[in-house]
Amino acid sequence: MFTVYATQRQHGAIEKYLADVNTQASAQVLIEAKVVEVKLNDEFRAGIDWSKDFINFSVNGSQSYISNSPSSTSTSSASSSSTGTIAPILQNIKIFGGDINVAVNAMSKFGVTKTIQNPRLHAMNNQKASLNFTNKLVYFKVEAQQSAQGSTTGGTASTVLGTVTSTKQEEDVGTQIEITPSINLKTGEITMNIQPKITNNTGSVIDPTTGYDSKFKYQNEVPIINTRELNTAVKVASGNVIVLGGLMTNTSDSESAGVPFLRNVPILGWLFKAMYKKLEVSETVIFIKATIINSGTRANKVDRELEEKYDVNRRNYF
Structure with a gap:
């Protein structure tokens, strides 16, 4: 007062x-986001080079390239046993003006696109907004207590299984993005602190505590969670689109080809067919558009x- x-x-x-x-x-900000998976064509298997591949591309406005060197971290509960690999997250950030749908359609030059999520939300000035595209991965933590009972001929105690307890565990697996906008109405710009976190379930390992007794047939599987995190700040004019890319995923599928009918003959069919691996490279691209609602x-x-x-x-x- x-x-x-x-x-x-x-x-x-x-x-x-x-x-x-x-x-x-x-003042408030309307935040629109699109998470797009691009199955890259052969010439772009190394990933999209945002500084070169978009050099002649314009979407109703100027564009600028920001070289970003994130201090990302990768953690997992165990070593991955899957055949796929995940490249470091969000190595490139690009800002350009225009329609977010036009920006998404531009990805078609790199391969087949698929929109995974398309949320919209409002955020107050300097208030954190959360965008979550996750699934609940449920597993159980098993704890068993051993007890000694009786004795063998040699005089040593025999170990038997005691009490077994199971506790439900949940992990959010997918994409989580936290955005804190700071609005400058005088310049019409928005400074956003963006914290994306992407987690993937890359496999599972057997909990060794459930296998100490041969009579205990149950094997408890614990998921392997691969995590990528980034904290970055970007300043953008109201209505422009921010593109975050660089999350690469390689998957390998085994396929066969051969002479029809003969390839299916038992035992001898292997002489008329061949097995080969098909490598598929995908890149996940995140589009974020922030628009000041109050003029x-x-x-x-x-x-x-x-x-x-x-x-x-x-x-x-x-």
Whole structure:
């Protein structure tokens, strides 16, 4: 709370100014996101080079390239036993203006695209917003207690299985993005702190504590979770699209080809067919578009006019 001593005209100007300040403080951002999986063509199997492949591409606006060197981390509960590999996350960030759908359609030049998620939400100025595209991975933590009972001929105690307890565990597997927007209505720009986290289930391992007794037939599988995280800040004009890419996934499938009918003959069929592996490379691309909902054009003009009038009146008063 504060008190202002001024003329009636100045009071009216100050009241209007404070109303505009309150409008800016309560400004909101509409955040649109698309998570797209691109099955890359052979010439792009090394990944999309955003600094070169988009050099001649424009979507109704200027574009700028930001070289990003994230300090990403990779953690897992055990070594992966799957044949697929995951490249470091989000190595490239690109900003360009225009329609988010046009930007997504531009990915078709690199391969077959598939939109995985397409959420929209509102966020207050300087308030964190969360975008979650995850599934619950359920597994069980098994704890067993041993007990010694009886004795053998040699005089040693025999170990038998005691109490077994099972506890349900849950892990979020998928893509999680936390965005904190900071709005500048004077310039029409938004500074966003973006924290993406991508987790993948790459396999499982057997819990060794469930196999100490040969009579205990149950084997408890614990999932292997591969995690990629990034923390980055980007400044973008309202209505522009941010593209985050670099999450590469390699999958290998075994296929066979051969002479029809003869390839299916038992035993001898192997002479008429061949097995080969088909490598498929995919890149997950995240599109984020942030738009200021409250138009700052009028407020910016009023700000400048009131600042000029206040400086003039203050000089005249003193």
